[in-house]
Amino acid sequence: MSNTYTEEDLAKNLEEQDYKYGFTSDFKSDTIPVGLNEDVIRLISSKKEEPLWLLEKRLQAYRAWTTMVEPDWAHVNYKKPDFQAISYYSAPGQTKKYESWDDVDPEMKETMKKLGISMDEQQRLTGTAVDFVVDSVSVATSFKKKLGELGIIFCSFSEAVENHPELVQKYMGTVVPHTDNFYAALNSAVFTDGSFCYIPKGVRCPMELSTYFRINEGGTGQFERTLVIADEGSYVSYLEGCTAPMRDENQLHAAVVELISLDDAEIKYSTVQNWYPGNKEGVGGVFNFVTKRGLCEKNAKISWTQVETGSAVTWKYPSCILKGDNSIGEFYSVAVTNHFQQADTGSKMIHLGKNTSSTIISKGISAGQSQNTYRGLVQIHPGADNARNRSECDSLLLSDRSGAHTFPYIECKNSTAKIEHEATTSKIGEDQIFYCQQRGINEEKAIGLIVNGYCKEVLNNMPMEFAVEAQKLLEISLENSVG
Amino acid sequence: MLTIKNLQASVEDGAEILKGLNLEVKAGEVHAIMGPNGSGKSTLASVLTGRNGYEVTGGSVDFDGVDLLDLDPEDRAKEGLFLAFQYPVEIPGVSNVNFLRTAMNEIREYRKEDRLSAKDFLAKVKVAGNLVELSDKLSGRSVNVDFSGGEKKRNEIFQMAMLEPKLAILDETDSGLDIDALRIVSEGVNKLRTKDNAIILITHYQRLLEYIKPDFVHVLSDGKIIKTGGAELALELEEKGYDWINEEITQ
Numbered sequence: 001m002s003n004t005y006t007e008e009d010l011a012k013n014l015e016e017q018d019y020k021y022g023f024t025s026d027f028k029s030d031t032i033p034v035g036l037n038e039d040v041i042r043l044i045s046s047k048k049e050e051p052l053w054l055l056e057k058r059l060q061a062y063r064a065w066t067t068m069v070e071p072d073w074a075h076v077n078y079k080k081p082d083f084q085a086i087s088y089y090s091a092p093g094q095t096k097k098y099e100s101w102d103d104v105d106p107e108m109k110e111t112m113k114k115l116g117i118s119m120d121e122q123q124r125l126t127g128t129a130v131d132f133v134v135d136s137v138s139v140a141t142s143f144k145k146k147l148g149e150l151g152i153i154f155c156s157f158s159e160a161v162e163n164h165p166e167l168v169q170k171y172m173g174t175v176v177p178h179t180d181n182f183y184a185a186l187n188s189a190v191f192t193d194g195s196f197c198y199i200p201k202g203v204r205c206p207m208e209l210s211t212y213f214r215i216n217e218g219g220t221g222q223f224e225r226t227l228v229i230a231d232e233g234s235y236v237s238y239l240e241g242c243t244a245p246m247r248d249e250n251q252l253h254a255a256v257v258e259l260i261s262l263d264d265a266e267i268k269y270s271t272v273q274n275w276y277p278g279n280k281e282g283v284g285g286v287f288n289f290v291t292k293r294g295l296c297e298k299n300a301k302i303s304w305t306q307v308e309t310g311s312a313v314t315w316k317y318p319s320c321i322l323k324g325d326n327s328i329g330e331f332y333s334v335a336v337t338n339h340f341q342q343a344d345t346g347s348k349m350i351h352l353g354k355n356t357s358s359t360i361i362s363k364g365i366s367a368g369q370s371q372n373t374y375r376g377l378v379q380i381h382p383g384a385d386n387a388r389n390r391s392e393c394d395s396l397l398l399s400d401r402s403g404a405h406t407f408p409y410i411e412c413k414n415s416t417a418k419i420e421h422e423a424t425t426s427k428i429g430e431d432q433i434f435y436c437q438q439r440g441i442n443e444e445k446a447i448g449l450i451v452n453g454y455c456k457e458v459l460n461n462m463p464m465e466f467a468v469e470a471q472k473l474l475e476i477s478l479e480n481s482v483g
Numbered sequence: 484m485l486t487i488k489n490l491q492a493s494v495e496d497g498a499e500i501l502k503g504l505n506l507e508v509k510a511g512e513v514h515a516i517m518g519p520n521g522s523g524k525s526t527l528a529s530v531l532t533g534r535n536g537y538e539v540t541g542g543s544v545d546f547d548g549v550d551l552l553d554l555d556p557e558d559r560a561k562e563g564l565f566l567a568f569q570y571p572v573e574i575p576g577v578s579n580v581n582f583l584r585t586a587m588n589e590i591r592e593y594r595k596e597d598r599l600s601a602k603d604f605l606a607k608v609k610v611a612g613n614l615v616e617l618s619d620k621l622s623g624r625s626v627n628v629d630f631s632g633g634e635k636k637r638n639e640i641f642q643m644a645m646l647e648p649k650l651a652i653l654d655e656t657d658s659g660l661d662i663d664a665l666r667i668v669s670e671g672v673n674k675l676r677t678k679d680n681a682i683i684l685i686t687h688y689q690r691l692l693e694y695i696k697p698d699f700v701h702v703l704s705d706g707k708i709i710k711t712g713g714a715e716l717a718l719e720l721e722e723k724g725y726d727w728i729n730e731e732i733t734q
Contacts, residue, residue, distance in 0.1 A: 430535060431572045435626075437556035438532055438566050439586035439642065440593070449585060453576025453625065 034087045038062060041189055044089045048158060053169060061178035061188030068182045074344040075373040075405055078287060078313045081252045086222070088190045147205075152236075153198040154209050157225050160196035167198055171229055175258040175295045175321070183254040184291045187223045191256070194225035199234040199265070208463050210239040224255040230265035230300075237268040239466055252287050253311075259294035259302055263324065266301040267294065270462045272470050274477075275310035282340025282369075285312025292316060293348075296356075298324035304347070305332040305461045307470040309477040312341060317375065319348035322356035322384075329358040332458040334470075336477050337370030337402070346376040346407075349389060351417070357388040363455050364395045366402035367478055373405040378419060380412040387417040395425045396454055398447075398478065448475040484510050484547055484681050485650055491541035491706075492530045499540065500526040502706035508650065511678040515692055515717060516685050518703035519725045524685045525569070527703070528654045532566045533559050547649065560586075561593035563649030567639035567656050574626040579638070580608065582626050583645055590646060611644035615671045633664035640671045651675075652683045657691040669694030689721040702728050 032043055041062050045055040070080060147154055153164060160168050178188035199205055230236055240257075253275065261267050269292075278285025288311035294302035304318035314337075320329025331347035349358035358378065366372035374393045395404030406423055428450050436446035451474050452459070459467045485508040493499040500523045508514050518524055530537050531544065533556035544551040549562055574582065588598045599607070612618030615637040620630070627635050636656055643651055653672070657665055672695055676682065684695060692700070692714065700716040701708045704725065709732050710716070720728070 426575070429572065432574050434534055434556065435568065435572045435574065436582075436586075438560050438568075439582070439646065440557050440560040440589040441586055442555070442557040442589075445585065445589070449577050449582065450574060453574070453578070453581075456576060 032087060032089045035084045036062075036086070036088060036190065040088055044190060044192075047089060050161060051165060053165075054161060057173065057178075058189050061185050062190075064179055065182065065185035065189055068185055070182050074315050074375075075371060075407075076313050076315065076342040076344050078342070081287065083186070086252065088223075089192070146207075150203050150206070151200040152203060152205055153196065155196055157191070157194040157196045157227065160227070164196070164198070167229065168196070168227065171258070171260055172225075172227055173258075175260060175293045176256050176291050181291060183289045184256055187225060187254050187256045187291070191223040191225035194227075194255070196226070197228040197236065197238065199230045199236045201231045202233040203231075204234065205236040208237045208239050208466075222253055224253075226255065226257040227260075228258070228267055228269070229260045230262060230267045232262045233264040234262075235266045235268075237463055238270070239463065240269065240271040241273045251285075252289070254289045255291075257290065257292040257318075259292075261294060261296045261300035261302050261327075263298040263300060265297075266303075268303050269294070269305070269318075270466055271304075271306040271308075272466060272473065273306065273308045273310055273314075274473060276312075277310045277339065277341050278312040280339050282312070285341070287311065287313045288316065289313075290316040292318040293321065294319070294329070295321045296324050296327035296329060298353070299326045300324055301328040301330075303328075303330035303332070303461065305330075305458065307334045307336075307455075307458070307462075307473065308343065308345065309336040309473055311343075314341075314343040314345055316345050317348050317377075319350065319377075320358065321350045321352065322358065322387075323352045324356075325353040326355045327353055328356070330461075331358075331360045331362070332461045333361070334363045334365065334455045334458045334474070335372060335374075336365045336474060337367070337372045338477055339368040339370060341368075341370045342373075343371070344373040344375055346374045346393075348377040348379065351378075351380045351384040351387040351389070354383070354385045355387075356384060358390075360389070360391040360393070361457055362391075362393040363458055364393070364404055365398065365451065365454070365474075365478070366395065366404050367398035369399070369401045371403045371405070373407065375407045375409075377409045377411070378421075380414050380417045380419070382413045384414050385416050387414060387419075389417070389419045391420065392422045394423065394454070396451070397425065397427045444475065444479060447478050451475070451478060484508055485551075485683075486545040487542070488544075489542035490527075490530070490539070490544060492526060492537055492539045494526075495536050495538050500537075500706050501530065501542075503542065504703075504707055506701065506708060508681050508683060510649075510681055511676075512698045513676070513682045513684065513695060515697040515700045516683060516703050516708075517687065517689075517700060517717065517720060520687075522703045523706045524703055525654065526706075528566060528652050528685060531559075531652060532556060532564065557589070558593075560646075560648075561590050565643055565646060565648030565651040567636070567643060567651065567653040569654040569656075569658060571627050571635040571639055573628045573630075575628050577626050579621045579624055579626050583608070583642060586642075587645060607645060611641050614644050614674060615640050616667055617641050632659040633661065636660060636664065636668055637671070640668055640675075644671065644675055647675075648680065650681050650683070652685065654685045655687065656684070657686055657688060665691065665694065689717045692717045704729060 038059060041058050045058060176184050178185045197209060228238055259267050259269060275286035275288055296302055302320050308314055318331060322329050329349050335343045335345050337343050346362060347360050360376055362374050364372040364374055376391060378389045378391060380387045391408065393406055397404055404425060408421055410419055412419060432450060433443055433446045437443060452471055459470060462470060487504055487506040490501050490504040492501040516524060530539060539552055546562060551559060584604055591598060609618060612621060617637050620634060627638060630638060656668060660668065684691060684697060697714055700712050700714060702710040710728055
């Protein structure tokens with residue numbers, strides 16, 4: 001298909017793109033003092049030149065947040081962030097992190113090399129100040145033009161607020177209300193930016209939409225807000241994240257992602273997450289506390305696919321509300337934890353409509369001294385006739401000191417439901433590695449083979465280029481982890 | 484091809500098992516190593532292939548001019564050493580075909596040969612599969628998963644046919660096989676013999692040696708080879724038992 005603009009094409013184009021990261025002093029160097037209160041919120045809103053209705057929403061959320069208590073039921077241990085010690089706003093372009101390539105962590109350089117990321121791309125991803133500025137046609141322009149012809153809107157959240165306020169107002173907060181949980185409330189109050197996507201009725205988006213592209217525009221914020229709306233009969237495949245290790249001084253990442261699939265529409269949302277996981281002693285690392293949820297109307301479908309290898313602590317349950325009859329929700333996940341990482345992740349499938357079905361395939365891999373927890377909820381409401389669910393949660397233990405835990409919850413209030421649940425726990429034995437070695441396959445490749453076999457079902461649900469990257473990433477995350 | 488001189492090895496942090504083993508294997512030859520339980524047969528296979536858990540405390544192993552003990556297990560394999568495991572392990576999720584293709588390409592890369600095209604690879608799979616009557620069982624299945632004992636052993640020989648090693652060690656390949664399986668495996672092995680490769684058969688029983696005729700039979704006892712003979716030695720052992728040899732030696 002000569003028209004398909006693949007991830008590869010995009011990556012190649014990005015290499016030639018304008019570098020906005022730079023040592024120029026044209027940017028307003030804007031940071032506000034640390035702390036959180038209503039004044040800070042008003043300041044954020046005014047700096048972003050937001051309309052009043054959005055400021056109101058933020059304040060509402062903030063007020064709710066102050067009454068909430070930070071949850072601590074997850075199977076994770078971490079030092080709670082001090083919310084008054086965070087600065088909640090920094091001007092765009094403040095994403096430069098390193099003065100020179102020499103300052104970049106050699107381990108990070110090594111990882112990116114192994115992932116096959118070009119030198120230019122490595123520099124861009126680490127936010128290294130680059131000496132030259134490439135004056136070429138901005139890929140952003142040509143990309144958007146193509147989408148624009150189809151009526152597809154793909155832009156930053158801030159741009160959407162400015163250019164498509166009616167859409168934002170209509171849908172924002174309908175899937176994840178600010179009252180949903182502590183971090184969603186915080187996000188709703190102080191979100192910085194994120195992605196917005198709208199696919200018009202009957203349109204099949206011809207290319208994978210990638211936030212890879214967006215990372216370049218504004219860097220990643222601590223409190224990202226993403227809204228994807230697929231109007232009736234439309235289709236979109238959306239990619240979030242990238243395999244390159246993302247270093248950030250901001251320890252807390254509390255994003256909110258809302259997906260809305262109207263009648264007969266389908267959203268495929270794939271995530272590869274490799275936030276800095278902390279060092280081998282477990283010091284530092286990002287806390288990734290995300291609320292992701294999708295709403296399906298009649299005959300609609302939402303499928304979440306994720307490969308999580310990073311972050312010191314991961315806490316997320318991409319979920320589907322199967323509101324419309326015949327709607328389908330899917331969750332495919334590979335969560336890897338190594339060294340001292342902790343993950344408490346899974347999915348919630350809420351069956352409301354009739355003849356709905358959901359699938360949960362969760363593959364946990366724990367190495368080092370990490371803790372990997374699956375937590376899932378399958379909820380069948382009284383009106384959800386003929387609901388179907390299949391859940392499979394598998395754990396692979398790679399070391400004697402790592403832990404795998406499973407907390408599956410099933411709440412069924414309709415007797416016509418069919419629910420299947422399966423769980424397995426296994427180890428990669430030394431014998432299996434030796435068998436591979438004796439056939440000429442070294443240990444690293446052997447683990448790669450075995451882990452890929454284990455994760456096949458999940459990886460097969462990702463767009464191919466993304467899956468290939470994810471595979472490489474899995475191999476690298478698990479180096480030196482058996483035994 | 485293989486020269487083992489005075490090999491001494493012990494279990495890691497444990498007892499000495501091989502106490503000065505000597506063995507010479509030339510291209511084109513089939514050697515059988517027999518001995519009672521605990522004599523060191525598995526240890527020998529493990530030490531030669533580089534399995535974890537053993538420590539070489541003395542002696543040397545030369546494999547066609549290469550210091551075998553100096554190499555990682557995967558490099559020993561790439562040099563042409565193959566082990567047909569006594570207890571082949573299962574690897575769920577990894578398909579037989581993918582596994583073998585990866586192995587073959589690693590070995591071919593090492594030997595500076597071109598990777599096999601998918602077409603040529605599958606043609607080889609068919610031929611090798613037919614050799615051990617395993618063709619229809621392989622595709623779509625993970626390595627050794629849901630294979631019967633006999634099928635696992637045949638899978639070992641199938642892999643041997645695909646990888647074409649210089650020296651193959653068959654570690655008690657006959658254990659757990661019924662007569663038909665034994666015949667299939669043996670016929671397969673015999674078809675793979677050339678004047679350029681060599682085979683070491685590790686076995687308890689003479690039965691296998693009816694099908695795969697050895698050039699030399701060695702008796703391993705208490706970590707050393709104490710007697711070497713032709714194929715008829717195996718028959719004598721069958722008749723008289725291992726104690727007979729020990730008695731003969733002490734005289």
